[in-house]
Amino acid sequence: xxxxxxxxxxxxxxxxxxxxxxxxxxxxxxxxxxxxxxxxxxxxxxxxxxxxxxxxxxxxxxxxxxxxxxxxxxxxxxxxxxxxxxxxxxxxxxxxxxxxxxxxxxxxxxxxxxxxxxxxxxxxxxxxxxxxxxxxxxxxxxxxxxxxxxxxxxxxxxxxxxxxxxxxxxxxxxxxxxxxxxxxxxxxxxxxxxxxxxxxxxxxxxxxxxxxxx
Amino acid sequence: xxxxxxxxxxxxxxxxxxxxxxxxxxxxxxxxxxxxxxxxxxxxxxxxxxxxxxxxxxxxxxxxxxxxxxxxxxxxxxxxxxxxxxxxxxxxxxxxxxxxxxxxxxxxxxxxxxxxxxxxxxxxxxxxxxxxxxxxxxxxxxxxxxxxxxxxxxxxxxxxxxxxxxxxxxxxxxxxxxxxxxxxxxxxxxxxxxxxxxxxxxxxxxxxxxxxxxxxxxxxxxxxxxxxxxxxxxxxxxxxxxxxxxxxxxxxxxxxxxxxxxxxxxxxxxxxxxxxxxxxxxxxxxxxxxxxxx
Numbered sequence: 001x002x003x004x005x006x007x008x009x010x011x012x013x014x015x016x017x018x019x020x021x022x023x024x025x026x027x028x029x030x031x032x033x034x035x036x037x038x039x040x041x042x043x044x045x046x047x048x049x050x051x052x053x054x055x056x057x058x059x060x061x062x063x064x065x066x067x068x069x070x071x072x073x074x075x076x077x078x079x080x081x082x083x084x085x086x087x088x089x090x091x092x093x094x095x096x097x098x099x100x101x102x103x104x105x106x107x108x109x110x111x112x113x114x115x116x117x118x119x120x121x122x123x124x125x126x127x128x129x130x131x132x133x134x135x136x137x138x139x140x141x142x143x144x145x146x147x148x149x150x151x152x153x154x155x156x157x158x159x160x161x162x163x164x165x166x167x168x169x170x171x172x173x174x175x176x177x178x179x180x181x182x183x184x185x186x187x188x189x190x191x192x193x194x195x196x197x198x199x200x201x202x203x204x205x206x207x208x209x210x211x212x213x214x
Numbered sequence: 215x216x217x218x219x220x221x222x223x224x225x226x227x228x229x230x231x232x233x234x235x236x237x238x239x240x241x242x243x244x245x246x247x248x249x250x251x252x253x254x255x256x257x258x259x260x261x262x263x264x265x266x267x268x269x270x271x272x273x274x275x276x277x278x279x280x281x282x283x284x285x286x287x288x289x290x291x292x293x294x295x296x297x298x299x300x301x302x303x304x305x306x307x308x309x310x311x312x313x314x315x316x317x318x319x320x321x322x323x324x325x326x327x328x329x330x331x332x333x334x335x336x337x338x339x340x341x342x343x344x345x346x347x348x349x350x351x352x353x354x355x356x357x358x359x360x361x362x363x364x365x366x367x368x369x370x371x372x373x374x375x376x377x378x379x380x381x382x383x384x385x386x387x388x389x390x391x392x393x394x395x396x397x398x399x400x401x402x403x404x405x406x407x408x409x410x411x412x413x414x415x416x417x418x419x420x421x422x423x424x425x426x427x428x429x430x431x432x433x434x435x436x437x438x439x440x441x442x443x444x445x446x447x448x449x450x451x452x453x454x455x456x457x458x459x460x461x462x463x464x465x466x467x468x469x470x471x472x473x474x475x476x477x478x479x480x481x482x483x484x485x486x487x488x489x490x491x492x493x494x495x496x497x498x499x500x501x502x503x504x505x506x507x508x
Contacts, residue, residue, distance in 0.1 A: 029238035058348040113353040121404025129433040186425050193421040195477040199469040200298035202245045
């Protein structure tokens with residue numbers, strides 16, 4: 001039970017809408033495209049409206065407009081922020097060099113945070129954890145050796161543009177097989193994940209919509 | 215003279231179309247029957263909870279290590295498409311934390327997460343909960359929240375407790391991360407972990423993120439992780455029998471085991487069939503070519 005809809009009339013209407021849209025989306029599987037397309041438009045429209053509402057109500061008003069109105073001289077850093085927002089909003093009518101400034105700031109900041117975090121939070125700790133330390137038991141040694149071997153083989157599989165001998169070619173083939181094995185394992189998790197969503201929808205239709213009792 | 219190919223048995227277009235309609239309908243019917251059978255009988259032979267209790271033990275140990283009435287920051291960023299998979303375990307964990315007197319603050323960095331957080335906050339309305347709202351900027355917003363996780367003017371017992379401890383994210387005893395495909399535990403590990411190494415990070419995430427997150431659990435960057443349907447079901451079954459959190463809220467249930475089994479069998483059949491045929495699908499291969507009507 002999703003538990004998102006209350007027991008009142010609004011909840012009943014919401015349950016019916018959700019059920020009909022679910023059936024409409026499933027109709028695509030049997031070749032009915034029109035209802036599916038309608039559901040797509042509905043989703044796109046609702047998502048866009050929700051995003052605009054969220055941006056205005058939770059970001060622009062409380063973090064930009066209200067502080068500026070309350071204390072225009074005390075929040076000097078917000079003025080350039082406002083200029084960047086306006087430049088993005090009016091991107092269609094402004095020259096490209098002007099629009100490039102906020103876009104560049106956005107992309108650069110996102111990339112910097114993501115890259116810095118990936119190195120400090122993932123690459124270094126994971127590399128440190130992969131090192132087999134003195135005093136590790138036999139199981140740990142085998143695990144470490146296997147991890148090292150698989151990592152090397154997969155990296156070799158990505159070596160292109162250099163002549164490959166028999167040894168390197170064999171290692172690359174083994175690396176590709178290891179890579180496919182990993183992708184297969186991930187696909188298994190994905191199937192379970194998606195299947196649980198489908199089963200949840202069936203559960204919703206049977207119990208929340210049709211009202212069967214458990 | 216007629217070539218041998220012309221004598222091959224073939225499916226006409228209508229039978230191919232019928233089969234394409236029939237298969238999805240049949241699958242849904244099978245799943246529906248299995249859901250009903252599971253919910254009616256709860257067969258013991260097919261059980262969803264993971265018999266390997268290690269993930270559950272890690273989770274329980276991480277919760278037990280928290281002080282009494284802990285301050286817990288809930289990073290609520292599941293997406294609408296995958297939240298149904300982890301909804302039951304998320305609600306069970308939140309209910310257990312609330313029963314232990316935990317003081318919760320909800321924060322979201324994605325629009326989807328904010329929508330789910332708002333719905334779950336409505337269910338927890340009688341508990342000691344603070345809505346820290348939506349923070350824009352994804353990972354940049356997360357970094358900003360490390361020093362200032364609560365919105366300006368936040369009031370109440372949770373906000374006061376956080377302010378008493380210095381006001382930053384380090385004021386919390388733990389972070390419960392409810393992740394999705396857009397923004398999961400990984401950004402928390404990468405951005406918050408190095409900045410506040412002593413802050414325990416506990417994560418709930420959909421199954422398909424498990425291969426990405428398992429290494430963080432092994433290195434201790436995540437203290438505990440519930441990221442498979444079976445681990446989630448194990449936690450829900452552990453919490454079964456607890457009184458409801460508040461009037462009008464029902465405990466959620468994990469997916470029915472029989473339906474999951476039937477679905478996995480169908481998926482296996484599809485994979486094996488694809489491996490055996492290893493070519494264009496029968497319907498496409500056997501469909502009559504243009505100009506071959508005679």
